[in-house]
Amino acid sequence: MTDAKGxxxxxxxxRRRAHHRTRxxxxxxxxxxxxxxxxxxxxxxxxxxxxxxxxxxxxMFPDELAxxxxxxxxxxxxxxxxxxxxxxxxxGDPERAVVAAWQRTAEALAGVRAVLDARAELPASxxxxxxxxxxxxxxxxxxxxxxxxxxxxxxxxxxxxxRLELRAxxxxxxxx
Numbered sequence: 001m002t003d004a005k006g007x008x009x010x011x012x013x014x015r016r017r018a019h020h021r022t023r024x025x026x027x028x029x030x031x032x033x034x035x036x037x038x039x040x041x042x043x044x045x046x047x048x049x050x051x052x053x054x055x056x057x058x059x060m061f062p063d064e065l066a067x068x069x070x071x072x073x074x075x076x077x078x079x080x081x082x083x084x085x086x087x088x089x090x091x092g093d094p095e096r097a098v099v100a101a102w103q104r105t106a107e108a109l110a111g112v113r114a115v116l117d118a119r120a121e122l123p124a125s126x127x128x129x130x131x132x133x134x135x136x137x138x139x140x141x142x143x144x145x146x147x148x149x150x151x152x153x154x155x156x157x158x159x160x161x162x163r164l165e166l167r168a169x170x171x172x173x174x175x176x
Contacts, residue, residue: 029055029056029059029060031060033056034054034055034056034057034059034060034061035060035070035074037054037055037056038051038054038057038067038070038071039071039074039109039111039112041054041111042071042111042112042114042115043109043110043111043112044111045111046110046111046114047111047114048114048115048117048118049115049118050064050067050068050071050115050119052064052067064124064128065124065125065127065128065131068115068116068119068128068131068132069131069135071112071115071116072116072131072132072135073135074109074112075105075109075112075113075116075139076135076138076139076142078105078108078109079101079102079105079139079142080142082101082102082104082105082108083097083098083101083102083142083143083146085101086098086100086101086104087101087146094146094147094148095147095148095149095164097146097147098143098146098147098164099164099167099168099171100168102143102164102165102168103168103171103172106168106169106172107172116132119132120132120133120136137158139161139165140157140158140159140160140161140162140164140165141157141158141161142161143160143161143164143165144156144157144158144160144161144164145157145161147160147161147164149164
């Protein structure tokens with residue numbers, strides 16, 4: 001039972017799902033609330049340190065790798081959205097749009113970017129190094145593909161995306 005506005009709230013399945021969400025989160029800190037707090041704290045500190053000292057972090061994230069992975073996913077999601085918006089606003093120059101999107105994301109998530117950069121430079125484990133290398137490669141392949149310079153399976157995509165990221169970083173530091 002749906003209409004243009006979505007599922008009918010009186011429908012039994014919709015009521016059950018809403019009840020389940022409420023029951024699951026009532027009186028407890030949720031994963032998304034903890035992650036939001038971590039992102040806010042990382043952005044406030046902007047020191048590259050992983051904020052593991054916040055309430056709920058140890059309960060929601062079994063180890064630092066899980067928390068770093070969640071921050072990387074938050075970064076990638078925000079970057080992908082910013083790229084889409086930038087390309088809609090400036091379809092005539094996709095390279096410029098992609099560089100601007102990376103910069104806007106880095107400004108919005110400056111502390112998260114600092115944590116990811118610090119952890120990539122000095123990872124806590126070989127597993128973390130590999131995970132960040134893989135995720136960074138996917139970010140760079142996204143930049144190259146969305147700029148129209150390579151397709152993601154193209155082995156050159158990561159290198160092309162790395163050059164776009166470098167341009168974005170250089171311009172970000174010049175503007176600062």
